[in-house]
Amino acid sequence: MKALAILPLVLGLAAAAVGCGAPQAKLTESQEYFAGRAVSAVILQKYPVYDNPQLNEYVTKVGYTVAAASDRPETFNGYVFAVLDSEEPNALAAPSGFVFLTTGLLRLCENEDELAGVLAHEIAHVNLKHPELALEKARQTQMQTEAGVGLATGIAGLATGGRYDQELDALRKAFGPIIENVADGLFAKGYEREQEFDADGRAAEFVAREDVGYNPMALVDVLKRMATASKHVYGWLGSTHPSPFDRAAKLEAFVNWKGLKGQTDPARTARFQQETRMLRR
Amino acid sequence: MELLIAIAALLRQEADRPETPFEATVTVSETQVRSTRRSMSDILETLKEKDKVTVIDIQDGKARIRTAGGVVGWVNETSVLETGRYVAKEQAAGSNPAAGAESHAYAKGFDPETETRFKTEKNLQAQYAILDKLEAAPAYRRNGRQLTEQLRKFQKEGNLGEFRK
Numbered sequence: 287m288k289a290l291a292i293l294p295l296v297l298g299l300a301a302a303a304v305g306c307g308a309p310q311a312k313l314t315e316s317q318e319y320f321a322g323r324a325v326s327a328v329i330l331q332k333y334p335v336y337d338n339p340q341l342n343e344y345v346t347k348v349g350y351t352v353a354a355a356s357d358r359p360e361t362f363n364g365y366v367f368a369v370l371d372s373e374e375p376n377a378l379a380a381p382s383g384f385v386f387l388t389t390g391l392l393r394l395c396e397n398e399d400e401l402a403g404v405l406a407h408e409i410a411h412v413n414l415k416h417p418e419l420a421l422e423k424a425r426q427t428q429m430q431t432e433a434g435v436g437l438a439t440g441i442a443g444l445a446t447g448g449r450y451d452q453e454l455d456a457l458r459k460a461f462g463p464i465i466e467n468v469a470d471g472l473f474a475k476g477y478e479r480e481q482e483f484d485a486d487g488r489a490a491e492f493v494a495r496e497d498v499g500y501n502p503m504a505l506v507d508v509l510k511r512m513a514t515a516s517k518h519v520y521g522w523l524g525s526t527h528p529s530p531f532d533r534a535a536k537l538e539a540f541v542n543w544k545g546l547k548g549q550t551d552p553a554r555t556a557r558f559q560q561e562t563r564m565l566r567r
Numbered sequence: 568m569e570l571l572i573a574i575a576a577l578l579r580q581e582a583d584r585p586e587t588p589f590e591a592t593v594t595v596s597e598t599q600v601r602s603t604r605r606s607m608s609d610i611l612e613t614l615k616e617k618d619k620v621t622v623i624d625i626q627d628g629k630a631r632i633r634t635a636g637g638v639v640g641w642v643n644e645t646s647v648l649e650t651g652r653y654v655a656k657e658q659a660a661g662s663n664p665a666a667g668a669e670s671h672a673y674a675k676g677f678d679p680e681t682e683t684r685f686k687t688e689k690n691l692q693a694q695y696a697i698l699d700k701l702e703a704a705p706a707y708r709r710n711g712r713q714l715t716e717q718l719r720k721f722q723k724e725g726n727l728g729e730f731r732k
Contacts, residue, residue: 314656315594316616317677324677324685327694335697343705347721351728354606354718357628359643362616363596364708366701384698398725461681462689497606499731551732554725 313418315382319362321421321465322382328469329370329378329386336371336389344561345369348398349385349405355497356406357488358413365412367405375512378472379408381417393565394511398558399493399550403505406489413488416481417468424467428460479528486537494546500554502546509534584625591632591647592654593618598647599711600640604629607719607728610711611640620647 313321336342349367353359361383370376370388377387385408395401411417476482486505493500513530528536593614600612604626612634614620623639624631630644648656686695707713722728 313677316596320677320679320682323682323695323698326698327686327691328689330694330697331689331691335701339704342701346705346708347718350714350718351722358645359606360595360598360646362594363702366698368701461677462685465685497728499727551726554727557725 312422313381315362318418319382322361322380322384322417324461324465325380325417325469325472326366326384326386328466329380329473332469332473333370333372333386333388336369338369338564341561341564342367342369345387345392345401345405348402349409352402352406352492352498352500353383353409355495356409356413356492358409361412365409375515376473377404377408378476379411379417380469380472381412381421383409383412385409385412389565391512392562394515395508395558395562396511396555397504397550398554399501399504399548400508401558402493402498402500403489403502403508406492406500407485407505410485410488410492411477411481414481414484416477416485417472419481420468420471420477421464424464424471425460427467428464482528482533483536486533487540490537490541490546491544494541494548499548501548501550502541503538503548504550506534506538506541509537585649587625588621588623590650591620591622591630592650593620593642593646594648594653595646597709597711598642599715600632600634600638600642602640604641605729607715607722608641610715612636612638613711614642619650622647622649 346367349365353365363382365383365385367385367387369392370386372388373390374388375391375394377385377391379385385405387404387408391404392401395404477485489505490502492498493504494502509530513534593616596616598614599610600614602609602611614634618635620632620634620642622630622632625644628644629641630647631639631641632647633639682695686692703709705717707717723730726732
C-alpha cells in the first residue's frame, strides 16, 4: 500500500528527471530575472515586508544553505528570501528565485529544520522551472483575450519581419496582465497539484544532501500542523493544492522509500527560537 | 524503481550534454570558481555574465572549468551553458524579431525597458525600491568570499554540511 501511495510522486520525479512533459526553459536567465522582479513587485504591492532585517537575514542564511545544495544553486542575480507581514500561512517562489514566506507560516514552524523544509520546497519550484511554466500558461491565457488578439498580431508581425517597434510595443503591453495573473495565482492558489508533489519530494532530497543535513521529515511535520491550524484555504493550502494530509502522507512514504536521513538538531532549534522570538510576543 | 529512475535521469543528462571539453558561457550575473566541488570550498576567481570558460569535466551538478586566465576550478553546472546553445537562446529570445519563434516572443517583454514602463504604469516605484533593497541585503550577499565566510560560520554553529555530527 505504501508503494502505491508514493507511486505518483515517484513517477512524477522520474518524469521530471527525463524531461517528460517538462518543457525546456525558454527564457534566458536575465529575462527570467526581470519577470521575477515584476511578479515580486506586484506581490509586494499587496503584502508588506516584515520590518525586521535580522529575521530576514536569518531566513536568508537558511535559504542559501539549502539552495547551495540544490540542483540550481544560483539564479541570475541570486536567490532573494523575504518575510512578508501576513497572518496567513503562505510561501511562494517567483521566477528567478525570489522566495517569500509569511510571518503566519513562520509562526507555524517549530524549528529551523521545518523552516528549511518550507524554503526547500520553494527552491525546488525554482529548480523545476515551475515559475516559468506559470508565466507560459498565463501568456497562453492572455492570448485568448481581446488584448491577446493584438498580442498575437504583434507576434505574427515579428515572426514575419513586421514593423519591430509596433509589434514589440504590443508585446510589452501584454506584459502587465501576464505578470499580474501569475502573481495573483501564486499567492492564492500556488502551483499545480503535481508540481506541488514534485517540489515536496525534491525538497526532501535537497535538505538531506551531504552539503546540508536538515531533517527531511521536518516538512512533513509542518504540513500536518498547517492542515489542522489554518482557518482558510489559502496559498500553500489553496484550491489547486492537494490536501495537506495527502501531501504529508505521500512525502513521508517517499522519504522512507528513498532512505533519506537527517535529524533535527537542538542547536539549530535553539537558534530558530532565538531568531524568531519576536513573532511569539 | 529507483534504479530505473537513476538510469532515466542519467540518459537524459547524457543526451543533453555536449562532450567535454567544450566552450561555455556564464549565464548568471556572477558566479564563483571554487577549489573543490563542495559549495563552500575556497573561491579561486569570480566570473561575470558572458565570461567564456572551457568545461573540462562534469560531476554531480558541478562543472570543472578552465577560465580565460587559466584558473582551473569548479562552478555550478547550471550557471554555464555551452556557447553555441547560449548564443542560440539569446538570439531566439531577444534581439532579432525576425529570428524569434512565436513561442519565444513573449520573452521579449522581460527586459529593463519593460521594467521601467511597467513600474511607471502600475505605480510600483516603491515596491521596486523594496526589491532593490532586498537584493542588496545583507551587505555581504553580493560578495562571494564574505557570503561563503558567513554561511560556513552559520553551518558550523548549526552542525550542517561538513560540520554535521
